[in-house]
Amino acid sequence: xxxxxxxxxxxxxxxxxxxxxxxxxxxxxxxxxxxxxxxxxxxxxxxxxxxxxxxxxxxxxxxxxxxxxxxxxxxxxxxxxxxxxxxxxxxxxxxxxxxxxxxxxxxxxxxxxxxxxxxxxxxxxxxxxxxxxxxxxxxxxxxxxxxxxxxxxxxxxxxxxxxxxxxxxxxxxxxxxxxxxxxxxxxxxxxxxxxxxxxxxxxxxxxxxxxxxxxxxxxxxxxxxxxxxxxxxxxxxxxxxxxxxxxxxxxxxxxxxxxxxxxxxxxxxxxxxxxxxxxxxxxxxxxxxxxxxxxxxxxxxxxxxxxxxxxxxxxxxxxxxxxxxxxxxxxxxxxx
Numbered sequence: 308x309x310x311x312x313x314x315x316x317x318x319x320x321x322x323x324x325x326x327x328x329x330x331x332x333x334x335x336x337x338x339x340x341x342x343x344x345x346x347x348x349x350x351x352x353x354x355x356x357x358x359x360x361x362x363x364x365x366x367x368x369x370x371x372x373x374x375x376x377x378x379x380x381x382x383x384x385x386x387x388x389x390x391x392x393x394x395x396x397x398x399x400x401x402x403x404x405x406x407x408x409x410x411x412x413x414x415x416x417x418x419x420x421x422x423x424x425x426x427x428x429x430x431x432x433x434x435x436x437x438x439x440x441x442x443x444x445x446x447x448x449x450x451x452x453x454x455x456x457x458x459x460x461x462x463x464x465x466x467x468x469x470x471x472x473x474x475x476x477x478x479x480x481x482x483x484x485x486x487x488x489x490x491x492x493x494x495x496x497x498x499x500x501x502x503x504x505x506x507x508x509x510x511x512x513x514x515x516x517x518x519x520x521x522x523x524x525x526x527x528x529x530x531x532x533x534x535x536x537x538x539x540x541x542x543x544x545x546x547x548x549x550x551x552x553x554x555x556x557x558x559x560x561x562x563x564x565x566x567x568x569x570x571x572x573x574x575x576x577x578x579x580x581x582x583x584x585x586x587x588x589x590x591x592x593x594x595x596x597x598x599x600x601x602x603x604x605x606x607x608x609x610x611x612x613x614x615x616x617x618x619x620x621x622x623x624x625x626x627x628x629x630x631x632x633x634x635x636x637x638x639x640x641x642x643x
Contacts, residue, residue, distance in 0.1 A: 349591045349637055366378065375624060379424045408434075441491040448466045448467065451463055542590050550584075581603070598613070
C-alpha cells in the first residue's frame with residue numbers, strides 16, 4: 308500500500324513537472340516574444356551663419372536640445388563652404404553632401420564627407436556659375452541643378468563617386484518654368500521628383516511632380532498670384548510640406564501629392580515669434596515637424612519641434628543673437 312501511494316506520488320510529481328515544462332516552453336516563450344521596445348533619436352542639421360565676419364557653418368543638435376555641435380570639415384584653405392543652397396544627409400545617416408566653391412574665378416562644386424565631417428572628397432567640381440544641391444535619390448546618388456549666367460536651369464543626377472552624370476529633361480506646359488533656387492525633393496520610393504514652378508505671365512507659383520527621368524510632369528496644386536511658396540519636405544506617405552507667404556507672413560501648409568487635402572498647419576508659436584523664410588521646416592522619421600523661427604527683426608532665431616498637425620510645440624534650441632540659421636536635414640535613428 309505504501310509502495311502504491313509512493314508510486315502514485317512520484318507519477319503525480321512527474322506529470323506536474325512535465326506540465327510545468329510544457330507550460331514554460333509555451334507561455335513563457337510567448338512572453339519572451341513580446342514586441343521589442345524601440346526608441347527614436349533625431350538629429351537636426353542646420354546652417355549657422357555668424358556675422359562679423361560672416362561665416363557659414365554646419366551644426367547638428369538632438370531634437371531634445373542636447374549635443375549641439377559643429378560639424379568640423381577639413382577643407383583646403385582655397386575651398387569655401389556654401390550652405391545657403393543646401394547640405395543634405397543620406398537616409399542611411401552615413402554621408403553629408405554639401406556645396407563649396409573656389410574664388411577668382413568662382414567655381415562651384417559638390418563635395419561629400421562622412422557624417423562626422425571627416426574624409427571630404429569631391430563629387431563634381433564643374434558646377435558652373437550657379438549650382439544648387441536638391442535631394443538624395445538613394446544613398447549613392449543625388450539630384451541637383453546648375454546654370455550658367457543668364458541661362459535656364461538644368462536638372463541633373465550624379466553618383467556620389469562622380470560617375471554617371473545625367474541631365475533630367477522636364478517638359479512643362481508653355482509659359483511654366485522651374486522656379487529658381489527652390490527646393491526639389493525625390494520621393495521616398497525614388498520614383499518621382501516634386502518641385503516648384505512659376506507662371507511667366509502672372510508670376511503665380513505651383514507645385515508639380517514628375518517621374519525620376521523627367522517625364523509625366525503634372526500639377527499637384529496651383530497658388531494664386533499673390534502667394535509665394537517654397538517646398539520644404541516630402542514625407543514617405545507622399546505628403547508635401549511647403550511654406551506659403553502672403554503679405555510677408557509665412558505659413559506652413561501641406562498637400563497630398565495627388566492634390567487632395569491641402570491645408571494649413573496651425574502652429575501655436577510663443578508671442579512675438581514667426582516662421583522663418585525659405586528653409587524652415589523638415590519632417591522627421593518618427594513623424595514630427597522641426598522648424599525654425601525668428602522674432603520681428605530676425606535678430607533672435609530658434610529651432611522648435613511639434614507634431615505634424617502643429618500641436619505640442621516645444622523649444623529645441625535658442626540660438627545666440629544675430630545668428631542666422633536654416634534647417635538643412637533631419638536624421639532619425641531607431642534604437643532597439
